[in-house]
Amino acid sequence: MTKPQKLIIWRMGGAVLLTAGCCLLKTTGWVRLVSFIIPYLLVGYDVLWDAVTSIVRLQPFDEKFLMSIATIGAFVTGDYTEAVAVMIFYQVGELFSDLAVGKSRRSIAKLMDIRPDCAVVLRDGQQLTVSPDEVRVGETIVVRPGERVPLDGRIISGETTLNTSALTGESLPVEAREGDAAISGSINLSGTITLVTTSSFAESTVSKILELVENASDKKARAESFITRFARIYTPCVVAAAVLLALIPPLAFGQDYSVWLSRALIFLVVSCPCALVVSVPLSFFGGIGGASRSGILIKGANYLEALSKVRTVVFDKTGTLTKGNFVVDAIHPHLVTEAQLLDIAAAAESYSVHPVAESIITAHGGHIDRARIGATTERAGMGVEAVIDGERYFVGNGKLMDLAGADWHECHLSGTTVHISRDDNYLGHIVINDQIKPNAARAVSELHELGIRHTVMLTGDNERSARAVGEAVGVDEIRSGLYPADKVAAVEELLPTANGLAFVGDGINDAPVLARADVGVAMGALGSDAAIEAADIVLMDDKPEKLPLAISISRKTMRIVKQNIVFTLAVKGVILVLSAMGLTNMWIAVFGDVGVMVIAILNSMRAMRKAE
Ligand code: ADP
Ligand code: MG
Numbered sequence: 001m002t003k004p005q006k007l008i009i010w011r012m013g014g015a016v017l018l019t020a021g022c023c024l025l026k027t028t029g030w031v032r033l034v035s036f037i038i039p040y041l042l043v044g045y046d047v048l049w050d051a052v053t054s055i056v057r058l059q060p061f062d063e064k065f066l067m068s069i070a071t072i073g074a075f076v077t078g079d080y081t082e083a084v085a086v087m088i089f090y091q092v093g094e095l096f097s098d099l100a101v102g103k104s105r106r107s108i109a110k111l112m113d114i115r116p117d118c119a120v121v122l123r124d125g126q127q128l129t130v131s132p133d134e135v136r137v138g139e140t141i142v143v144r145p146g147e148r149v150p151l152d153g154r155i156i157s158g159e160t161t162l163n164t165s166a167l168t169g170e171s172l173p174v175e176a177r178e179g180d181a182a183i184s185g186s187i188n189l190s191g192t193i194t195l196v197t198t199s200s201f202a203e204s205t206v207s208k209i210l211e212l213v214e215n216a217s218d219k220k221a222r223a224e225s226f227i228t229r230f231a232r233i234y235t236p237c238v239v240a241a242a243v244l245l246a247l248i249p250p251l252a253f254g255q256d257y258s259v260w261l262s263r264a265l266i267f268l269v270v271s272c273p274c275a276l277v278v279s280v281p282l283s284f285f286g287g288i289g290g291a292s293r294s295g296i297l298i299k300g301a302n303y304l305e306a307l308s309k310v311r312t313v314v315f316d317k318t319g320t321l322t323k324g325n326f327v328v329d330a331i332h333p334h335l336v337t338e339a340q341l342l343d344i345a346a347a348a349e350s351y352s353v354h355p356v357a358e359s360i361i362t363a364h365g366g367h368i369d370r371a372r373i374g375a376t377t378e379r380a381g382m383g384v385e386a387v388i389d390g391e392r393y394f395v396g397n398g399k400l401m402d403l404a405g406a407d408w409h410e411c412h413l414s415g416t417t418v419h420i421s422r423d424d425n426y427l428g429h430i431v432i433n434d435q436i437k438p439n440a441a442r443a444v445s446e447l448h449e450l451g452i453r454h455t456v457m458l459t460g461d462n463e464r465s466a467r468a469v470g471e472a473v474g475v476d477e478i479r480s481g482l483y484p485a486d487k488v489a490a491v492e493e494l495l496p497t498a499n500g501l502a503f504v505g506d507g508i509n510d511a512p513v514l515a516r517a518d519v520g521v522a523m524g525a526l527g528s529d530a531a532i533e534a535a536d537i538v539l540m541d542d543k544p545e546k547l548p549l550a551i552s553i554s555r556k557t558m559r560i561v562k563q564n565i566v567f568t569l570a571v572k573g574v575i576l577v578l579s580a581m582g583l584t585n586m587w588i589a590v591f592g593d594v595g596v597m598v599i600a601i602l603n604s605m606r607a608m609r610k611a612e
Helices: 003-025 029-056 063-076 080-112 206-214 222-253 257-271 274-293 301-308 317-321 338-349 355-364 398-404 440-449 463-473 484-498 508-516 529-534 546-580 586-606
Strands: 119-123 126-130 140-143 153-157 160-163 174-176 193-197 296-298 312-316 327-333 373-379 383-388 391-396 416-422 425-433 454-458 477-479 501-505 519-523 537-539
Touching: 003 029, 003 080, 029 063, 029 080, 063 080, 063 222, 063 257, 080 274, 080 586, 222 257, 222 274, 222 301, 222 546, 257 546, 257 586, 274 296, 274 301, 274 546, 274 586, 296 301, 296 546, 301 519, 301 546, 312 317, 312 484, 317 355, 317 454, 317 463, 327 338, 327 355, 338 355, 338 373, 338 383, 338 391, 338 416, 338 425, 355 416, 355 425, 391 398, 398 416, 440 454, 440 463, 440 546, 454 463, 454 484, 463 477, 484 501, 484 508, 501 508, 508 519, 508 529, 537 546, 546 586
Parallel strands: 312 454, 312 501, 454 477, 501 519, 519 537
Antiparallel strands: 119 126, 119 140, 140 193, 153 193, 160 174, 296 537, 327 425, 373 383, 383 391, 391 416, 416 425
16 A cells, blocks of 8 residues: 555544544534534545646546535535535545556556566677666677667667667658667567667666556547546536526525525535546456456557457467477488588578577577678568578578579478578478467367457468468468568458457567557567567467457456446436435435445456456
């Protein structure tokens, strides 16, 4: 519990005791008024102050304003105890929502801490992987494709494209070469770069990104901004109605002023929209917080709302439906030995973070002398191009071989084939195989059970291995041999009839597709920083079955939001009618208002409960 929260509890306790004392003493006249004003100010001075400042800023009509008017009015009509009670209950509700918000905020922040950023720093000619806050200003760091630039710096060698969308909002990648600045938090998309740091980690832009995600609640869902707009129009209307209620019967029909004034005040208290203003954002917060405890990071309430409406799910294959842990099955050299072929492939792949690269480096197992390797370029959806010992090699799929002009041929074995050529001389291929993730098929069938109408798998891999995976997991449609740009085109083609399309991916080249879909979902731990940056939702533990879970959480949250809106408006409506007819009193109004708020908050907290 924070200091202000503790303070308000003391203030409420004090006000309750003082009020009880005042009631017992049975004082009268001015003494009685003053003795009630003391606990009233004790518990409510900040509410009154906020109401005053909002009037000064010419933006009255918030719930604090309503509360102030209603309680001051209660003093005017002589209902001193009620005036203090309304203030106390209002503060109880505020404290309650404060605690609830704090709880969900902490669980989101905790999740972000799981992803440590590290930096590869060059010291005495050695590459050391250290925590970024250990890197000093002016040191040299190396950033490979797919990695996040850990500290702000200036490029001293290499050229690449950087994705800076997290920092500038600009979605187009920018070219960067020697002499250019690289901002921490931007993602290195294509080449390996070396840079000299220009600021410490604490001052670097990357720290701000974490803040950005922590403030997920700022991205308002449509339902949420509707409530805010609603309150802005609704509150002045309520105040106007209350004024009319206090004035018309006495003026037009000669009725008793004090009766209608207190009815108008009751009306004000009941119609206070705090239950909605507090509980709707809290439900979203709860949904986001609850999801984060299941390893699902949702970057904003708007994405939660969008996810609940998804009817089409498009998957990437490698690393999403399959483990992305390829194992080398066979080496078929041509003109060179098996060992030579593997050695070339491993050297070319040594800077790549693609799952294919990792499998080849693992199979090679030995030391790779980086001094032999010159410029390397990652060709998204095809493979890599690398200069080794001064000669140009191509390592990748058939398309890359066509690009190199090599005379290549398919392998008779099933799996993903990695072809190798020196310029246009075909040197042979390595066959690797991936495994389907254990729960991929279950995830797809659960999606169908949730009413997802269409599931699609997109891949840059060849048709044979695509079909093997797609049929095993049970997707409705398979599209293979796609370049990253083809994946964007496929998603764009599906979008108009999709009724809400979610794309689930992992790799570097998925970032544009993630951004294009209605909801972009990235597999976290295995996936690259670039994909996580572009995604709206991150499945931290890479398990495909977390997607149906995320959809269930989002739908449950939306259900709770709707329940709260309907319940609050219904109860308030009934009490409003009763109070206009004079059938209620201030106590019912106070309990009605705070009671509805507490029930709505408790209902919202259900959204936070960890889903199984
Ligand atoms: P997916 O769509 O299955 O996620 P990608 O688009 O990442 O696959 O890659 C498509 C194909 O390009 C891979 O199946 C592989 O044949 C080839 N490829 C991509 N990157 C590399 C690499 N670093 N080394 C070798 N081949 C690669
Ligand atoms: Mg991929």
